Amino acid sequence: QSVLTQPPSASETPGQRVTISCSGGSSNIGSNYVYWYQQLPGTAPKLLIYRNNQRPSGVPDRFSGSKSGTSASLAISGLRSEDEADYYCAAWDDSLSVHLFGGGTKLTVL
């Protein structure tokens, strides 16, 4: 069981907006940056969001991140079929001195 909690699945229709949550605690999300990674089927993960809400070059602005207290969220607007993937949140934990990943959310574009 992950210390960072994500819903195991999410689904939405093309063109719509979906939000994926990531809940943690004061020693991880509450005091450190949150990162989001996208893993397309059969491929290695890719950085999607860093420092809570920053997008690396090449990531469409349809993807956005936010953080409030000990929770974070990833929003994807204008959903496309190619957004179907597993999404993971991550953060450093000051108490455990480890990097943590959420359990992952499988996004289905209906």
Add this chain to the structure above:
Amino acid sequence: QVQLVESGGGVVQPGRSLRLSCAASGFTLSSNAMHWVRQAPGKGLEWVAVISFDGSKRNYGDSVKGRFTISRDSSKNTLYLQMNSLRAEDTSVYYCVKGRLRSIYYGMDVWGQGTTVTVSS
């Protein structure tokens, strides 16, 4: 262009050892923290270990602490993961991942394609 290429995976018996390598190109290993992350079949991502840009700090996940050692060879621009006393539950795809910054506390950006380790008798 930053690239990470892992090697060294394979099938190994429980209790034996294996060393993974990660050849980096397009950047200097000594400029960034470096991580290993693994993913068991059909499961999520699990962080394994990190080494700081200068090698002075190394941290490990609880499930591998005392059995795995992360290291690097700056002259070869290569990262390693020495895995001892392997168990069936270590079976995973192992990814070499570049840290965004020098410190171990920040997240990762560029991922390798992964190398598969299977622990089985």
